[in-house]
Amino acid sequence: MTYQVLARKWRPKNFSELVGQTHVMQALSNALEQQRVHHAYLFTGTRGVGKTTIARIFSKALNCEQGPSAHPCGQCSACLAIDQGRFVDLIEVDAASRTKVEDTREILDNVQYAPTQGRFKVYLIDEVHMLSKSSFNALLKTLEEPPPHVKFLLATTEPHKLPITVLSRCLQFNLLRLTTVQLEQHLAMILTAEALAFEPGGLALIAKAADGSARDALSLLDQAIAYCAGNITQAAVQTMLGLVSPQQVQAVLTTLQSGQSPALKALLLDLAATGVDYMALLNQLLASFHQLAQTQFLGEALDSGDLTSAQLQEWSAAIDPARLQVWYQIGLRAQQDIRLAPDVRMGFEMMLMRMFAFKPSDGSSRPAISNSAASVTNAPSIDTVMSSNPVATQPPLVPAAAEASAPVQQHQVRETPPSLELDAFPALKARVARVQKRQNASPELNSESVTTVQEQQPAVPEPTIPELVPPPLAEPAPTEVASIEPMLTESSIEQTAAAGVGLPVADLDSWIAMIDQLQPTGMALALAQQACWVKREEQAWWLALDSMQLQANNEVAWQNLQKLVWEKISPDITLHKLSEPLTGLTPAQAMKDQKQQQEQLWMEALEQSTVLANIEAQLGMTRLHNSLKVSY
Numbered sequence: 001m002t003y004q005v006l007a008r009k010w011r012p013k014n015f016s017e018l019v020g021q022t023h024v025m026q027a028l029s030n031a032l033e034q035q036r037v038h039h040a041y042l043f044t045g046t047r048g049v050g051k052t053t054i055a056r057i058f059s060k061a062l063n064c065e066q067g068p069s070a071h072p073c074g075q076c077s078a079c080l081a082i083d084q085g086r087f088v089d090l091i092e093v094d095a096a097s098r099t100k101v102e103d104t105r106e107i108l109d110n111v112q113y114a115p116t117q118g119r120f121k122v123y124l125i126d127e128v129h130m131l132s133k134s135s136f137n138a139l140l141k142t143l144e145e146p147p148p149h150v151k152f153l154l155a156t157t158e159p160h161k162l163p164i165t166v167l168s169r170c171l172q173f174n175l176l177r178l179t180t181v182q183l184e185q186h187l188a189m190i191l192t193a194e195a196l197a198f199e200p201g202g203l204a205l206i207a208k209a210a211d212g213s214a215r216d217a218l219s220l221l222d223q224a225i226a227y228c229a230g231n232i233t234q235a236a237v238q239t240m241l242g243l244v245s246p247q248q249v250q251a252v253l254t255t256l257q258s259g260q261s262p263a264l265k266a267l268l269l270d271l272a273a274t275g276v277d278y279m280a281l282l283n284q285l286l287a288s289f290h291q292l293a294q295t296q297f298l299g300e301a302l303d304s305g306d307l308t309s310a311q312l313q314e315w316s317a318a319i320d321p322a323r324l325q326v327w328y329q330i331g332l333r334a335q336q337d338i339r340l341a342p343d344v345r346m347g348f349e350m351m352l353m354r355m356f357a358f359k360p361s362d363g364s365s366r367p368a369i370s371n372s373a374a375s376v377t378n379a380p381s382i383d384t385v386m387s388s389n390p391v392a393t394q395p396p397l398v399p400a401a402a403e404a405s406a407p408v409q410q411h412q413v414r415e416t417p418p419s420l421e422l423d424a425f426p427a428l429k430a431r432v433a434r435v436q437k438r439q440n441a442s443p444e445l446n447s448e449s450v451t452t453v454q455e456q457q458p459a460v461p462e463p464t465i466p467e468l469v470p471p472p473l474a475e476p477a478p479t480e481v482a483s484i485e486p487m488l489t490e491s492s493i494e495q496t497a498a499a500g501v502g503l504p505v506a507d508l509d510s511w512i513a514m515i516d517q518l519q520p521t522g523m524a525l526a527l528a529q530q531a532c533w534v535k536r537e538e539q540a541w542w543l544a545l546d547s548m549q550l551q552a553n554n555e556v557a558w559q560n561l562q563k564l565v566w567e568k569i570s571p572d573i574t575l576h577k578l579s580e581p582l583t584g585l586t587p588a589q590a591m592k593d594q595k596q597q598q599e600q601l602w603m604e605a606l607e608q609s610t611v612l613a614n615i616e617a618q619l620g621m622t623r624l625h626n627s628l629k630v631s632y
Contacts, residue, residue: 007218010190012053013083014060014072019186019214021050024173028054029070032061037068038171040143040152042128044159045175048215051155054175055124056082059090062151063118078118089118096127101134108142111150121150128154129161136163143169177212180204180304186214187221191232196225201234204304209241244281246306248274249288252281253307256327256355257319264356268349278348279338282331289328292316296324322360330354333571512587518564523557529588534578541565544578546586 012018015025024043031037041058043051060083062068065076072079081087093107107123115121125131131139143152143166154170156162178186184200184207191198206224210217220241221232228236238245248271255267271281284306291301295316301307307315334351341347511533520528527545535542562575585593606612616622 005218006190006222007215010218012050012057013074014057015070018050018054018057020178020182021054021175024054024175027173028058028061032068032070035068037062037151039146039150040154040170042154042156042159042162042167042170042172043175044156044172046177046213047157048210048213048217049175049177050214051157051175052124052126054173055153055155056090058153059087059120059122059124059151062120062122063087063089068119081117087117089115089121091121091123093123093125094127095125095135096130099130099132099135101132101138104131104135104138108138111142112147115149119149122153123150124153124155126155127157128166129156129158133163136166140165140169178210178214178217179212180207183207183210183212183214183217187217190218190221196230196232198232199234202228202232202237205234205237205241205243208304242277242280244276244284248276248281249284249306250311252285252352253288253315256352257315259356261356264352268352271348272345278344282334282338282348282351286328286331289324289331292319292324293321293328296321320360326358326360327355330358508585508587508590515587518561518568520561520564522560523554524560524564527554527557527561529591530586532584532586539572540574540576542576542578 015029018025041055043054045051057072060072060074060079061070063078063082064072065078066073074080074083078087082090091107098104098107111121111123113121142150146152152170154166159167159172159174184203187203187206188198188200191203202224206220207217209220224232224237224240227240235245251267251270255263271278287303287305288307291303291305291307291312292315294301294303295312301309301312330351334347334354337351338344338347341350511531514533515525515528518528530546531543533541534544558575558577565573565575
């Protein structure tokens, strides 16, 4: 028994049978009609959209005995030979299996000979991006100036892998993905011709699963015919593709609309009992949200899905548009969070509970952020600062249960002197305190810390040096040293609040305070200390990293820092990297500058010390230049 698959049986044999790709057909037809045929064509696009098919039809149009014509007859010996794959002047090359330069040279050795059977000798090189660099180099000269009787037709799914020298020698045509409607109509035409029964809903599912590929759609149609025994139904196609039934999607929407906890509990138990594919359910739920949003704003859904027209009209009128957008946003975030959850079921259930817990607000209140033990006393939370922005880019999320509770207590700005500053780096502050304490007191120098060179003198008994009482060290002129300790005083908080969300943040103290609130460790701490807080918005923060961190590209540290922001600040804030050069100090650079300035002060004090001068005079020794070192 010989059976020809639908993808081969229904392969188009002329331009009129092609589905879509009108921009390519028009260009090729005009070139044939006007006798302005280029010597090299490159067809690009995803799999199964017609690259090889168009190349064969074009070859048939060039060699048809009634042509060259945009409408090959399909009856002459050349057309029949091309359809049957035995036309000697159509040389099809699979570049994926013939990648060596020797294979390319063997093919090009016959270019100079005239065609045997047709008008043109056509070289159809499929998956041309698989050729080696040497093969491309061997092809360049012939591709640029081939004989008049030679045409090159190249096809590839990855044009970015082709050398620019090859691209510049070809006319390029990018074949588009087919729309769902085009695929549905094409499948319906084939099933009608094959005298097979079908439901339009089943064809819609196949067309959607094909993702714009006609060959994939026909392969799935072959599978559906075998699975459904010749009667293609929507339910059978859903089972074959492993999709979730529309009833389950509708049950989730009904539960979300009701807002009742008992209904949510019953839904979760039912989903767990049926063993549903949670990721497939999430994807179909997001598609339903998209349909509802289209109905709300456009009047109708442009895409088919799990909801009927009546259901779309009913739910689009019953569900608040802002609440629908919140659900969609939570669903998109869940696609990332589910991968981090202990299991898929837990992540999906948490997503549904978030949809129950959060609702859009007018901006007067925001979800409360719990203060952990590491939170700073009397310091305003990040949401308190951000809520001062009068312009909101989108409605914030507020727990629904918080409406009936008491109003959120706002943090008051302290009026006491800034003696209880926010300690962003306790270790740094302790070190600076020790330095300041030692700076205020007279430094006691040990003779062992001074490197000296004894002058060459005759050997004499070691003299007894009377105990020296060092005179008081003259205090150097006060020098203002930049401190990197974060000082969240009343004025700085007001300035931060007045800046508003979305404006550039160039305050080093604010970023240091935020690092202390996040409490990162390890690589995440190193990443935060090497970053500048460039810009912040309600749901996005932009960090500029130094060159070393950009080269390291430590995604683990970045993800850990992102998790801390979600846990301790807000689950709606996403961190973004900026590749621009740093324009301000990072906390690490500020710490380094602080240390260098303190060391410079000590060095100047030691250079002016009379104690060192007395020691050198009494011992008759000379101190080496730059031999003093300060450590603390």
